[in-house]
Amino acid sequence: MLYNRIAVLRSERALSRQALAREVGVNPQTIGFLERGDYTPSLELAFKISRFFKLPVEAVFSPDPFRPLSEQVYEMQKKEA
Amino acid sequence: MAVSRAFRQAMKNRTQRSRRFEVLFFFVIMAMGLSFAGQPFRWGQSAARVFPLIYAVGRIFRLWDWQRTIPVSSLDDRAMAEYGMEFEKLGEAQQKEILMRYRVGTYLLGYYPDELEEAWGRESYGRAYGVLRWLLPVVAVGYWVGWWVLPEGRVRAGWMDGPVVLTWVLLLVLALPQLIRMWTEPDEVGEPKVVEREA
Numbered sequence: 001m002l003y004n005r006i007a008v009l010r011s012e013r014a015l016s017r018q019a020l021a022r023e024v025g026v027n028p029q030t031i032g033f034l035e036r037g038d039y040t041p042s043l044e045l046a047f048k049i050s051r052f053f054k055l056p057v058e059a060v061f062s063p064d065p066f067r068p069l070s071e072q073v074y075e076m077q078k079k080e081a
Numbered sequence: 082m083a084v085s086r087a088f089r090q091a092m093k094n095r096t097q098r099s100r101r102f103e104v105l106f107f108f109v110i111m112a113m114g115l116s117f118a119g120q121p122f123r124w125g126q127s128a129a130r131v132f133p134l135i136y137a138v139g140r141i142f143r144l145w146d147w148q149r150t151i152p153v154s155s156l157d158d159r160a161m162a163e164y165g166m167e168f169e170k171l172g173e174a175q176q177k178e179i180l181m182r183y184r185v186g187t188y189l190l191g192y193y194p195d196e197l198e199e200a201w202g203r204e205s206y207g208r209a210y211g212v213l214r215w216l217l218p219v220v221a222v223g224y225w226v227g228w229w230v231l232p233e234g235r236v237r238a239g240w241m242d243g244p245v246v247l248t249w250v251l252l253l254v255l256a257l258p259q260l261i262r263m264w265t266e267p268d269e270v271g272e273p274k275v276v277e278r279e280a
Contacts, residue, residue, distance in 0.1 A: 018161055026195040029269050033197060038267050042196050 002046075004061045007035040008069060009053050024048040100263040107260060110136050115239070115249055137252045159183055205262040212261075213254060220250060 010020055010031075021028040024045060033039040041049070041061075050057040114133030153159045159179055160168040168176060224246070231237035240246075 026197065030195055030197040032269060033267070036267075039197050039200070042200075045196055 001037060002040045002061050002063060003037065003065050004034060004049075005066055005069070006031065006049065006060065009055075009060065010035075013053075020049075020052070023052050097266065097268045100266070104260050104264050107137065107256065111249060111252065115245065117245065134248065134252075137256070156180075156183060201262060201266065202258075205258040205265070208261050208265075209257040212257060217250070 006020070009015075010017070017028040017031040021031050025048070026045065030039065034041055046057055046061050050060045053060060110133050114137065117133075156168040156179060160166060160171055160175075168179065171179070224240070227237070227240040231240055
């Protein structure tokens, strides 16, 4: 199983499934199944999605569950300070 | 109102529960077809004999069709599906073209064969092969055992009705990948409300 942050990234950008699906060349349903973890994308699709969000692939997909983004950002800020 | 009811029905037809019901119904019809095996052919009964066969073949094609269709509930949905943008944002010619062809609220369009479709297709074929690898030898052994042990009578005659049994096996082999897919595929998930409002 591959975890992903697609739903969060999409929500941050106010992006519909349809719009993302169109950009990466899949059905909107496929984005839904990806977000729910019902489908593990091909390497090609994972790179397309990451490239669309302008993020490294490991920031969007991970074999381990993601920690909340807010928590990560807070820790980074704490380290910088 | 009729439009939204039709759309809701189309979505309902795609739920896992209704798909599983269709799979079970398929086997009920197949069993009905088998029940006619071994009976002497009479023209008066030919419709009852042929109906399950026609139904089963029809189901197989409909399952393929189901796999390739997507419900479209509004002009915007249709514009999105065909041109990738909302109806209002289309040019006049494109809007006219859609309006000319948009008759019913729910419209089934060709389903885009993306990598998910292909992956699930491959998976269902693999699973079907796994099932058939043990099921077909069981059927073959059962056939021989039946031939050996069943006493003379209607049951034996049915068991030995080669054309009917062969047709049943053929239909099962053809339909099994689609049936497995219909049984296992999860329900589609709706767009989260917060994104719907913001998008």
